[in-house]
Amino acid sequence: NVLVEDARTGLDVETLKKAILNNLFYVQGKYPEIATRNDYYMALAYTVRDRLLQRWVASVKQYLEGKHRIVSYLSAEYLLGPHLGNNLVNLGIYKEAEQALHEMGLNLDWLIEKEIEPGLGNGGLGRLAACYMDSLATLEVPAIGYGIRYQFGIFEQDIRDGWQVEDTDNWLRRGNPWEIARREISYDIKLGGYVQHYMDRDGKFRTIWTPDLIVKGVAYDTPIVGYKVNTTNTLRLWKSEAPNSFDFQSFNSGDYSNAVNQKIICENISKVLYPNDETRSGKVLRLQQQYFFVSCSLQDMIGIHLRQGERIEDFQTTFAVQLNDTHPAVAIAEMMRLLVDEYDLEWVDAWRVTTRTFAYTNHTLLPEALEKWDMELFASVLPRHLEIIQEINRRFLDEVTVRVYGDQEKISSLSIIGEGPRRYIKMANLACAGSFAINGVAALHTELLKQTVLKDWYALSPEKFSNKTNGVTPRRWMVLSNPKLTELISSKIGENWIKHLDELKNLEKFADDPEFLQQWMDVKLEMKTQLAQRIVNRTNIKVDPESIFDIQVKRIHEYKRQHLNILHVITLYNRIKQNPEAEIVPRTFVFAGKAAPGYKQAKLIIKLINSVGEIVNKDPDVKGRLKVVFYPNYNVTNAQKIYPAADLSEQISTAGKEASGTGNMKLSLNGALTIGTLDGANVEIRECVGEENFFLFGLTAEEVENTKSDGYNPFHFYENNPNLKLALDQISNGYFSHLDDTIFKDLINSLLYDDQFMVLADYQSYVDCQDQVAEAFKDKVKWARMSILNVARMGKFSSDRSIREYCDEIWKVKSVPVTLNG
Numbered sequence: 171n172v173l174v175e176d177a178r179t180g181l182d183v184e185t186l187k188k189a190i191l192n193n194l195f196y197v198q199g200k201y202p203e204i205a206t207r208n209d210y211y212m213a214l215a216y217t218v219r220d221r222l223l224q225r226w227v228a229s230v231k232q233y234l235e236g237k238h239r240i241v242s243y244l245s246a247e248y249l250l251g252p253h254l255g256n257n258l259v260n261l262g263i264y265k266e267a268e269q270a271l272h273e274m275g276l277n278l279d280w281l282i283e284k285e286i287e288p289g290l291g292n293g294g295l296g297r298l299a300a301c302y303m304d305s306l307a308t309l310e311v312p313a314i315g316y317g318i319r320y321q322f323g324i325f326e327q328d329i330r331d332g333w334q335v336e337d338t339d340n341w342l343r344r345g346n347p348w349e350i351a352r353r354e355i356s357y358d359i360k361l362g363g364y365v366q367h368y369m370d371r372d373g374k375f376r377t378i379w380t381p382d383l384i385v386k387g388v389a390y391d392t393p394i395v396g397y398k399v400n401t402t403n404t405l406r407l408w409k410s411e412a413p414n415s416f417d418f419q420s421f422n423s424g425d426y427s428n429a430v431n432q433k434i435i436c437e438n439i440s441k442v443l444y445p446n447d448e449t450r451s452g453k454v455l456r457l458q459q460q461y462f463f464v465s466c467s468l469q470d471m472i473g474i475h476l477r478q479g480e481r482i483e484d485f486q487t488t489f490a491v492q493l494n495d496t497h498p499a500v501a502i503a504e505m506m507r508l509l510v511d512e513y514d515l516e517w518v519d520a521w522r523v524t525t526r527t528f529a530y531t532n533h534t535l536l537p538e539a540l541e542k543w544d545m546e547l548f549a550s551v552l553p554r555h556l557e558i559i560q561e562i563n564r565r566f567l568d569e570v571t572v573r574v575y576g577d578q579e580k581i582s583s584l585s586i587i588g589e590g591p592r593r594y595i596k597m598a599n600l601a602c603a604g605s606f607a608i609n610g611v612a613a614l615h616t617e618l619l620k621q622t623v624l625k626d627w628y629a630l631s632p633e634k635f636s637n638k639t640n641g642v643t644p645r646r647w648m649v650l651s652n653p654k655l656t657e658l659i660s661s662k663i664g665e666n667w668i669k670h671l672d673e674l675k676n677l678e679k680f681a682d683d684p685e686f687l688q689q690w691m692d693v694k695l696e697m698k699t700q701l702a703q704r705i706v707n708r709t710n711i712k713v714d715p716e717s718i719f720d721i722q723v724k725r726i727h728e729y730k731r732q733h734l735n736i737l738h739v740i741t742l743y744n745r746i747k748q749n750p751e752a753e754i755v756p757r758t759f760v761f762a763g764k765a766a767p768g769y770k771q772a773k774l775i776i777k778l779i780n781s782v783g784e785i786v787n788k789d790p791d792v793k794g795r796l797k798v799v800f801y802p803n804y805n806v807t808n809a810q811k812i813y814p815a816a817d818l819s820e821q822i823s824t825a826g827k828e829a830s831g832t833g834n835m836k837l838s839l840n841g842a843l844t845i846g847t848l849d850g851a852n853v854e855i856r857e858c859v860g861e862e863n864f865f866l867f868g869l870t871a872e873e874v875e876n877t878k879s880d881g882y883n884p885f886h887f888y889e890n891n892p893n894l895k896l897a898l899d900q901i902s903n904g905y906f907s908h909l910d911d912t913i914f915k916d917l918i919n920s921l922l923y924d925d926q927f928m929v930l931a932d933y934q935s936y937v938d939c940q941d942q943v944a945e946a947f948k949d950k951v952k953w954a955r956m957s958i959l960n961v962a963r964m965g966k967f968s969s970d971r972s973i974r975e976y977c978d979e980i981w982k983v984k985s986v987p988v989t990l991n992g
């Protein structure tokens with residue numbers, strides 16, 4: 171009620187209305203008659219922010235008062251997605267805000283669509299960090315996420331003439347109401363230069379690192395509120411700037427342009443997100459980015475710890491630090507430098523603190539994706555850290571040599587420094603040596619880690635290893651993105667499932683209820699109709715909402731095999747061309763995803779999808795039964811619109827290559843059935859939903875390895891499978907490319923003569939499985955029943971479950987409920 175509730179904290183419709191108008195006036199300087207939609211977006215955003223701030227301040231206060239271990243999540247990427255809708259959901263005021271705006275003659279959806287999402291990540295790894303921040307807050311766990319405030323996030327993708335073109339992501343152009351710049355929280359970060367050692371008057375060895383550049387990191391904080399709790403944690407992202415004192419030298423000596431140049435070099439460090447996933451780039455700037463955010467974060471944590479009146483030796487009692495892949499692994503060397511060089515700890519004491527602080531999550535099995543830094547390049551950026559890593563390695567190998575009985579092969583595989591024509595630093599080995607826990611992100615992935623890339627580490631310290639299967643937040647990926655399905659589910663089993671996803675189990679008993687089945691199908695059809703509208707708006711392609719929506723949305727990668735999917739499209743098309751009367755269950759193939767700008771084959775796959783689409787979509791023989799859509803600029807905003815409309819989820823990576831996948835979980839939770847290989851978390855999804863509700867095909871990880879060691883010959887499959895041969899020939903002959911027979915040559919040659927990812931070996935199994943999908947889809951009610959059972963059994967894949975496991979088994983942290991006083 172307006173009278174008792176403060177205009178900045180009240181959650182009822184009347185107070186919200188008042189607050190929105192108030193913010194429109196005092197933040198945007200507008201009155202309703204002249205306000206734009208963006209003005210209203212900002213007014214609503216500030217209204218929500220006021221309510222977050224109340225909880226945020228209370229959370230910080232509560233954390234500082236007691237003695238609680240705090241989770242510190244270090245990640246070079248956070249793929250947050252738009253904040254407004256999510257914050258309304260988590261504050262529990264979505265309906266109220268909708269009503270308030272409605273009474274003002276406005277529509278909440280329009281305002282939500284105004285937000286430019288912060289795309290500060292490439293894909294799965296960055297999105298996982300965002301889901302984990304949501305679950306940490308929802309589980310009321312004290313946590314702080316540290317990362318980089320990139321001025322430009324992941325590039326925007328456009329499609330021109332079927333090719334991907336990249337544009338910069340200027341996400342801050344209209345300001346950011348969700349962050350608070352904390353100018354007073356900043357640290358100086360050294361880069362480059364040289365190191366000197368000397369003995370001081372007391373006979374103590376001292377180290378001086380004289381950098382050739384100092385940059386300042388400034389904290390920008392974003393509140394992360396939990397679902398229907400007060401807990402509001404901090405995401406602290408660092409922006410790089412020139413230090414205050416900086417310009418003096420150059421300015422005083424009159425070298426103005428040099429001063430300006432140096433300032434630009436400093437600002438460049440947090441300028442742009444590297445758009446490669448799963449490949450290394452070996453660039454100086456990338457290493458500078460990693461060190462920059464890691465050093466700011468560790469200095470910040472040490473400050474918090476010491477201000478609590480604690481001793482530096484007890485750092486690990488205040489923080490558990492999780493390394494999201496090896497991107498922040500230089501933290502292990504930086505922690506040692508801070509403890510030994512800055513806080514005067516003895517090496518062994520510093521190492522004890524360090525190895526009780528860090529835990530490492532691995533996200534890849536592709537050996538070529540493991541991070542390595544050329545030693546000379548590393549020394550040019552971090553000369554002191556190279557010395558420290560060498561010392562860590564010397565002591566570590568001393569210990570190891572005894573344990574492996576001098577086995578040289580094992581020693582060199584465990585060494586943090588790799589030898590060859592050039593020496594290099596292996597970041598995964600640094601992470602393993604300096605961490606008390608190491609985990610993979612799905613059961614199969616963890617097993618394969620133990621058997622392959624981290625085999626010798628597992629033999630050395632099996633007790634450090636565990637599995638933590640990924641999860642996704644049901645708040646963003648169900649409640650926010652699919653309100654109709656959410657309402658239908660809640661009408662049967664209440665709302666508890668939103669925080670306790672296992673309760674979806676209770677849906678099983680409605681799987682044969684005809685009325686519920688009909689409602690389930692109605693919701694899906696409505697979501698498909700809405701997506702069809704977006705597709706036609708964006709691409710001019712008209713699609714049939716009654717057709718199977720067959721969806722593959724994820725980064726474009728050879729191992730993810732979007733080209734296997736397109737071979738199936740061509741196969742169906744050829745069936746029609748060979749017999750226009752052939753029975754074909756109508757399908758809409760939706761592809762979306764970005765290719766790393768330097769990844770030639772991935773860009774070619776995008777062109778191929780669009781080329782095939784161009785022919786198939788307009789061929790009159792097809793009679794609209796097949797449509798191929800490439801939905802441009804896949805990001806969190808678009809994903810939220812696509813998942814709810816999916817009938818079929820394509821999870822078709824080569825077995826043993828996808829660490830986990832998380833899109834597989836989001837699609838399944840939105841009622842899609844999966845066609846997939848036994849890869850990543852697919853294995854566990856299938857175990858949960860039941861094999862009768864999962865379309866399985868393809869070689870297993872073991873069979874892939876055996877086939878390869880027996881001498882895999884893809885050409886054999888080409889020669890012996892007429893449908894496969896026809897499809898590949900059409901691609902190379904230019905059937906889909908206006909008779910240009912050069913465009914796809916590299917792609918076809920790589921398939922025929924190498925086929926690292928077993929596309930040809932899995933082709934027939936895939937096509938056969940797709941035929942079963944089509945057959946199953948003909949019985950709409952049976953399909954709906956499978957879809958319901960599938961959702962009912964997906965409860966395991968909440969990021970709440972993942973985070974609970976990390977808290978109990980790795981971090982040993984407990985929840986700290988936050989109360990609002992006054």
Ligand code: 26Q
Pocket residue numbers: 292293294295296298444445446447448449450451452456533534541611640828829830831832850
């Ligand atoms: C490294 C060095 C230089 C530049 C960029 C990179 C880089 C950036 C991003 C390397 C890898 C990534 C991202 C990897 C990633 O997203 N991996 C995915 O992580 C998900 C969450 O665990 C898994 O579900 C996916 O299976 C895995 O592919």
